[in-house]
Amino acid sequence: MMTEYIQINTADNVAVALHALSKGMEIKVGDISLELMEDIPAGHKIALKDFAQGDMVIKYGFPISHAVASVKKGYMLNEKNVKTNLSGLSTYNYTPKFDKQTFVNENRTFKGYLRDNGDAGIRNEIWIVPTVGCVNGIANQLAELLRTETGCKDVDSIMAFPHNYGCSQLGDDHENTRKILRDMVLHPNAGAVLVVGLGCENNQPDAFREFLGDYDTKRVRFLVSQRVDDEIEEGMKLLREMYAIASKDKRTDVPLSKLRVGLKCGGSDGLSGITANPMLGVFSDYLIAQGGVTVLTEVPEMFGAETLLMNRCRTEEIFNETVSMINDFKNYFIRNDQPIYENPSPGNKAGGISTLEEKSLGCTQKSGSSMVEDVLKYGDRIKASGLNLLSAPGNDLVASTALASAGCHIVLFTTGRGTPFGTFVPTVKVSTNTQLYEQKHTWIDFNAGTLVEGENMETLSRRFIDFVIDIANGKKVLNELKNYREIAILKQGVTL
Incomplete structure (x- = not known):
């Protein structure tokens, strides 16, 4: 009813x-x-x-x-x-409150790609990653040539990921670029990666190679364009060798404990905190009970609800890291002479959200009720199983890129207004209402609006759990089918 x-x-x-x-x-x-x-x-x-x-x-x-x-x-x-009732900075006390979890480990698996370092991927793609924006054109041309030559018959996709950075940056901006690109190169959804450099950029290819740490030298190759006579010819030679390796990879049964999922919302409306976000919260608790990982980000959209997360931190040390994450982001606003609580957006307001507290209380429901196990800085990679918090802004593309870079195989993205974008991993759009799902069937992958049309949460969440596992098994989502895939890197400071 x-x-x-x-x-x-x-x-x-x-x-x-x-x-x-x-x-x-x-x-x-x-x-x-x-x-x-x-x-x-x-x-x-x-x-x-x-x-x-x-x-x-x-x-x-x-x-x-x-x-x-x-x-x-x-x-x-x-x-x-x-x-809003919010103003200025806040002080916090650790008063832990842990809810009893109801899910048990069902020992489920998905069909993934086991990598030599023990990681698993849900896709087997070939990526071309520029060290600097100057070689974006080369990266795009190489990807198009390899797609045409191979037809992508034996890999899931061949993609270039252009960006604007890698040079003329200082301090944290430079390091953020290096970290995000490093995390992409090491991501298990890639069966092979060609890193394309120019040669004179700040993000020097040789230094970046060392920055990667341990990596599979057969599957990760470097092309420095200024050092070769014909960068397209040399790049295609390397790509053909890597394609031959990646094309032999096969899916195999992988424990669900290896699945890592990012939680994100954008274009929220008054139903976000009633339908889609609580459903993601149930999914998060389920995946964590299987030994997996979920990651919540969008720090400015925790303001006003942050104590609910802080009191779920497993230890006081993790609580202190969460406080630092929140206050560091508030000080970021203050340093730039911007109001901390200038939120929600015009689209949010049109959808029924009036203040940041209201938005945050709906937003944080995506994390369910599990304990917080770790806090990641921007560009950090996942280390702990369970629920992680990641420092990144609310901006959809920047935050989704950060989630994928942390090691998430999938980003689950709830929306009441709709958006077509996707980052470099499958970006699953979940509508908060049926009208959006029916209107934008080329954007929205799953409808949580049925929750207010008679379907109960248990049935809905079980359908969604199976849907996500199907994606891990190889089912493509709309941003992949439409080739809406890009990256965005956080920039804060001076451009030279």
């Missing part, structure tokens, strides 16, 4: 319209009966009481804003009549 509206937590003094509701409609929430005094779009909040100026607005059981004007019962609460 379809539900028209919901009170998420019994402490809430707002309800959320799950579908567009008309003025004059009678609704009943617990002991409260009221008439809607205006049309309420899907995802937007309905006042369940008369709000005076300064009254707290409660959603998800927590304050998400305060009223800046009086709002009568039955009217809509949005960014025009409420305001």
Whole structure:
């Protein structure tokens, strides 16, 4: 049976319209009966009481804003009549609270590619990675030539990943570029990687080679364009040799414990925290129970809900690392004379999200209820099983690239507004509402909107778990089929 509206937590003094509701409609929430005094779009909040100026607005059981004007019962609460409660930096205390986990290890497997170093990939692709933006054209041409020559018959894809950086950068920007590119070169979804350099860039190919550490010298090769007479001829020679190696790789049974999944949302709406994000939270808890890894990022979209994550940190040391991650990002805003809480976006507001607290409380539900096991800095690679937190901004492409670079095989991306993009690993779009799924069937891979149309969470999440395992087995998602694949690297400082 379809539900028209919901009170998420019994402490809430707002309800959320799950579908567009008309003025004059009678609704009943617990002991409260009221008439809607205006049309309420899907995802937007309905006042369940008369709000005076300064009254707290409660959603998800927590304050998400305060009223800046009086709002009568039955009217809509949005960014025009409420305001964030957040301001400045915060101090935190470690008060751990761990929920009992209900999933057990089912000893499931997926068909993956076992690598010599013990990692497993869910794709067997050939990548061409430039050390510097100056050779983007060479990388693109080499990828196109190899695709034409081979038809990609025996590998999953052949891709170049152009970017703007690798030279004229200083300090952290330079290191961030090197780290992200290093992490790509070592990613197990690649059966072979050709690193294409120019020769005079800041990101010197020889130094970058050392920066990689241990790597398979048969599957990772270097081409320095200034050192050869014909870079296309030399590049194709190397690529043919690597293709011959990668084309022999076969899928085999791999324990689900080796699967690493990134959690991301973008273009969120008022249903994100009700349908898709809680479903990802269930998936996260399930995968962790199998011994796998999930990674949550978008630090600015933890602000206002960060204590929920901090109190799930397994140790006080991890708690302190989480505090540093949060405060470092807040200070990043302050250093650049920007408001810390200038969020949500126009699209979020149109979808029913009015303040950052509201957005964050919905966003963090993607992490489920498992303990936080590690905190990763930008460019770090996954070390610990379980739930990880990763320092990266909310920007969709930058954050998704960071998740993939950390070692995630897949990025699960929930959205209420829709987006076509993908990063260099399968980027699975999950809609928060059925209307988006039906309208943008060329963008959206999975619909979580059925949760408010009669399907229960257990059935929905089980379908989704099987769907993700199918992707690990080789099922291509829409960003792969459409060839929407790119990278974006965080830049903060001076360009020379």
